[in-house]
Amino acid sequence: MASSSTDWARSIATTIQNFLREEEIASLRKFKVFAALEASGNVRTNMSGRGFQWEIQYRNHTPSGNNGETPRSFARQNLWKNAQLDFRGAQATDAIYKKEMLENRSAQALVNVAGRMASRLITSMEQYLAREWVVDGDAAANALRFHGIESFMGYSGTVNVATGLQRNSGVSPGATSAPDPFGWPSDTYAGLSTVLGSHGGSQKSGIWPNGEADPEYDFYSPVICNVTSTYFGGSTWAANCAKALREALHQTRRNDTKQDQIDMCLLNRRWYIDFLNTLDAKERVIVGRTDGLRSYGFTDVFDFDGVEVSSENSVPADTGYGLAIGNMELLCMTDQLMVSEGPFYDELTQQYRYVVSTLGNLKFKTPRNFFKLAAIA
Numbered sequence: 403m404a405s406s407s408t409d410w411a412r413s414i415a416t417t418i419q420n421f422l423r424e425e426e427i428a429s430l431r432k433f434k435v436f437a438a439l440e441a442s443g444n445v446r447t448n449m450s451g452r453g454f455q456w457e458i459q460y461r462n463h464t465p466s467g468n469n470g471e472t473p474r475s476f477a478r479q480n481l482w483k484n485a486q487l488d489f490r491g492a493q494a495t496d497a498i499y500k501k502e503m504l505e506n507r508s509a510q511a512l513v514n515v516a517g518r519m520a521s522r523l524i525t526s527m528e529q530y531l532a533r534e535w536v537v538d539g540d541a542a543a544n545a546l547r548f549h550g551i552e553s554f555m556g557y558s559g560t561v562n563v564a565t566g567l568q569r570n571s572g573v574s575p576g577a578t579s580a581p582d583p584f585g586w587p588s589d590t591y592a593g594l595s596t597v598l599g600s601h602g603g604s605q606k607s608g609i610w611p612n613g614e615a616d617p618e619y620d621f622y623s624p625v626i627c628n629v630t631s632t633y634f635g636g637s638t639w640a641a642n643c644a645k646a647l648r649e650a651l652h653q654t655r656r657n658d659t660k661q662d663q664i665d666m667c668l669l670n671r672r673w674y675i676d677f678l679n680t681l682d683a684k685e686r687v688i689v690g691r692t693d694g695l696r697s698y699g700f701t702d703v704f705d706f707d708g709v710e711v712s713s714e715n716s717v718p719a720d721t722g723y724g725l726a727i728g729n730m731e732l733l734c735m736t737d738q739l740m741v742s743e744g745p746f747y748d749e750l751t752q753q754y755r756y757v758v759s760t761l762g763n764l765k766f767k768t769p770r771n772f773f774k775l776a777a778i779a
Contacts, residue, residue, distance in 0.1 A: 556589030585626035
């Protein structure tokens, strides 16, 4: 709509905030991960402080035998580790000169530049934030970006399928081998290492992640599945997709609770198509669901071993992720995800300036409740 010559400044100054507030919920629901977080009530606003910290119980008490008369020994036990992250954010800005605003009104305005400024800034922020759940927030280039799932999915070589140790142990980066179905977790998230055994404990039986391990051995280690491993019978994603996804899914479910269970698996679009083509060759029984991604309006979904599988443009090539939404939170310092500032008039430059910004971060309770699919070797 074109502005009149008498109320253009007042109209712009009074409508930008209202526009953002009306679009706030819709902007969360346009993308699968944010839609799931919002629907699960895992978006917290009005956070304060210089950052946030959470406690993780990484070990259990150690019981001992008792015949009814056995003497007891008492000592204080520390069962927790502290994880800590800072708040980060993003901002999108634009400006329009006073002369340009006067020119861009009435019938001569081919594009309503000022009147649609908020809409364009919101769209830009939405597209940006939709990819933040993937970002490695510890990478040097991402020092001001959210801590996404890649913040703890780093690996160094593979887990030796015969010994359970890091292949070529002691050498960094570790070696890889096609028969090995899992990558060796090697990252730091929220100040804690994801390396197996770095917080104590041991693998008590079997080859990790099979068998049994002390809780502290892998309480902070994600499952990183080598989808091109010959362990699954083939050497490509298309050949191994069903077996690799099933392996990653059920290995991540070790010692899990209802809250910790994987809710969805999001694949790169190419991998998603390859998976669908593989399933077409098999007889399947489809069980309709009315919850999850379908309830948010997404239709590009299929069920696999009780988990919804879909694609997301934010997922990098040759990659997939398993997400436990109950173990994720979006924390915001303000009362909404995106906040507008302006328009502010600068007398020196004769500009009206606009800003849409966000301050917060993503929190993943513990990496052990998530998995990554990757072509490692």
